[in-house]
Amino acid sequence: MSGSRKIELAEALALGPEWRHLCFVMLYAPDPGMLFGRIPLRYAVLMQMRFDGRLGFPGGFVDSKHSTLEDGLNRELLAKLGEAVSAFSVGRTDYRSSRAGDTSHVVGHFYAKKLTLEQLQAVEAGAPKAKDHGLEVLGLVRVPLYTLRDGVGGLPAFLENSFIGAAREELLEALHNLGLVEAGSVLSFKDVNAGNFLRTHRT
Numbered sequence: 001m002s003g004s005r006k007i008e009l010a011e012a013l014a015l016g017p018e019w020r021h022l023c024f025v026m027l028y029a030p031d032p033g034m035l036f037g038r039i040p041l042r043y044a045v046l047m048q049m050r051f052d053g054r055l056g057f058p059g060g061f062v063d064s065k066h067s068t069l070e071d072g073l074n075r076e077l078l079a080k081l082g083e084a085v086s087a088f089s090v091g092r093t094d095y096r097s098s099r100a101g102d103t104s105h106v107v108g109h110f111y112a113k114k115l116t117l118e119q120l121q122a123v124e125a126g127a128p129k130a131k132d133h134g135l136e137v138l139g140l141v142r143v144p145l146y147t148l149r150d151g152v153g154g155l156p157a158f159l160e161n162s163f164i165g166a167a168r169e170e171l172l173e174a175l176h177n178l179g180l181v182e183a184g185s186v187l188s189f190k191d192v193n194a195g196n197f198l199r200t201h202r203t
Contacts, residue, residue: 004099004108004166012098012107017065019100023073024059024167025090025111026174029120035146043180044120045143047171048080051136056164057110057171058137068092069109080137082130084122088115096174099166110170112178143171145181155181 012021031044047055058080062072070091077085094111101107115123127133127140144154159168175181 003102005102007098007100007107009095009098009109012100012109015100015105015107019105019107021062021069021072022059022106022108023062023069023076023111024057024108025073025077025094025113026057026171027113027115027120027123028178028180029115029117031117039146039148042145042182044117045145045171045175045180046120046123046140047143047167048140049138050164051138052164054162054164054167055141056167060136070094070111073109073111079131080127081123081140082126082128082133084119084126087119087122088113096177097170108165110174112174143175145175 026045026047028043028045031041033041035041046058048058050056058077059073060076060080062069062076070089074085074089077090090111090113094113096110096112098110099108124140127137130137133139144158147154147156159172163171
């Protein structure tokens with residue numbers, strides 16, 4: 001979320017009733033595929049094109065008074081991505097971080113869920129049949145986790161897109177902390193926030 005600060009989950013859950021809770025998840029899976037037969041894909045990481053033309057993660061607002069955050073998130077995923085999400089569920093162990101808005105009473109909760117490649121492909125295939133497809137969700141995209149020899153194509157070019165809230169920062173943190181990109185493939189998180197990218201091995 002733009003204009004937000006990180007807070008602990010316990011602090012977020014203790015916020016007053018005027019606060020709204022937004023949950024979203026990065027779905028990812030190991031991918032042994034090769035681009036052009038020589039560039040390892042490493043992982044398939046899903047994001048979505050939103051109704052406002054920005055990239056973000058699937059999810060939505062949940063009612064934390066009547067269910068857990070995760071129950072609400074799983075219901076939102078069903079609406080956003082379709083029946084294929086019934087093959088798995090996002091739980092508390094998938095939780096990554098929370099951010100509270102500085103000027104709005106919205107607190108966002110970010111999750112990352114590891115799937116099998118078959119589960120992820122089923123989500124991609126079934127998403128066009130989801131209730132919110134073509135409305136709130138305009139399509140799913142995979143994040144390229146490589147950088148081409150020109151130093152621009154791939155992840156650096158992808159990061160130049162418009163992202164909703166803190167989705168770009170959360171993506172980069174997750175890629176780094178979960179080891180989804182090669183060590184040294186991006187600069188420190190401070191440099192990443194400043195828009196600087198580094199690939200020590202050009203593909």
